[in-house]
Amino acid sequence: MTIEFTYHKLYSRFGPQHWWPGDTSFEIIVGAILTQNTNWGNVARAIANLKQAKVLTPKKLYSLPVSKLAALIRPSGYYNIKAKRLRSFLGHLFNNYNGSLKKMFNRPAAELREEILNVKGIGPETADSILLYAGGFPVFVVDAYTKRIFSRHKFFSEKAGYHEVQKIFTDNLKKDARLFNEYHALIVRLGKDFCKKTNPRCDICPLK
DNA sequence: TGCCAGGCCGGGT
């Protein structure tokens, strides 16, 4: 069993996942921050609130007082800290790129990654999700499901760190954004269905 | 009905 073969196995089992569930690169970035340790259903509610309030653009969101922003994203949980995190990203975007995502993404992925990792509230997974799903860069996203599933299947230790896990995937796959996109989405799909922290359905796991 | 979900930060060792 290899990393690459596992991808094909998941794809034939579940089919294309059509990620990221968002229409614009900005919506994807907002979703990436809001989904931190949070069920996507709650994030979808928060994003629906932002759309209904017609503030889902960088300029409009940044012009919103943090208290109003927090109220709109309340369903996503951790709403006070996430409101600050959205604002810290927006501050970076306006201070460095005049609020233009196009400008922000018009630079080398490695440099941009280091840069946004310095934004308070953007960690490795959020940064990589932004680069891959909003920027289209071939960067592999590692999340809790990735670690749990692949350590259980003995690809690496359960104590392996983010970058160690990421390297294993990137070293064993063609460097292709489309592939990385689909693979991560399939891993999340597998995780939700079969590899929850409690009640894992390891007996009928498609990878077994 | 407690426990968890597509993490991250700040403070401590």
Place this chain on the structure above:
DNA sequence: ACCCGGCATGGC
């Protein structure tokens, strides 16, 4: 370089 408590809603 890790480890831990805190952050919070909605679903099962």
